[in-house]
Amino acid sequence: MDKSSALEYINQMFPTEASLSGVEPLMQKIQSEIRRVDAAILAAVRQQSNSGTKAKEDLAAATRAVQELMHKIHEIKTKAEQSETMVQEICRDIKKLDFAKKHITTTITALHRLTMLVSAVDQLQVMASKRQYKEAAAQLEVT
Template sequence: MDKSSALEYINQMFPNEASLSGVEPLMQKIQNEIRTVDAGILAAVRQQSNSGTKAKEDLAAATRAVEELMYKIREIKTKAVQSETMVQEICRDIKKLDFAKKHITTTITALHRLTMLVSAVEQLQVMASKRQYKEAAAQLEVSNISLQFFLL
């Protein structure tokens, strides 16, 4: 308040000399209000101080949590690289096994056809020794077809 409004307030509260007897109770009331406001200010300062400490603790806890998270991320990346290397090795081994399977399958097929050719030649020899030339001609055709596989 400025001076003129303070004077107006006092003149309203104490318009005459008889009303000045109420100054003492008013002073008590004002002092009680001052104590109440001081206690509120003190509590607010304490709370603010505690809040600052709590904020520092929370910040430290958050920093530790971030560091722990970064450590775990590095571990996960390391394990991912190891897993990728392992998968590449397994794929390389699978390719080797796949090539080996193809070669074995080709070899088995060739051996089967060779067996068929040898059997056809043996039958041709038997037919030739028995002079069964008509049957031998048909068997010779089968032998020629089997032989084409080995000539290519």
């Protein structure tokens, strides 16, 4: 309020000298109101202070959680890299085994054909010794 408004308010409250006897109860009422407002302000300040402390604690907890999450992500990434290395080694070993299988299969096929050739040569020798030239010619064509 400006000065003239405050003066008008006081003049309205106490228009005569006789009404000044009500000043004391009004002062008590105003002081009571001041104490109530002071208590409300103090409570608000305390609550704000507690809220600030709580916010700091929450921020610290969130920071710790983020750091823990980053650590776990790093661990997972490390394990994934190790797994990838292991899979590459296994694939390399599988390729070696696949080549070995291919070579063994080729060798077995060659040995089987060699066995058949040796058997056919033996039969040709038997046929030649018995002078079975017609059968030997057919066997020679197969061989």
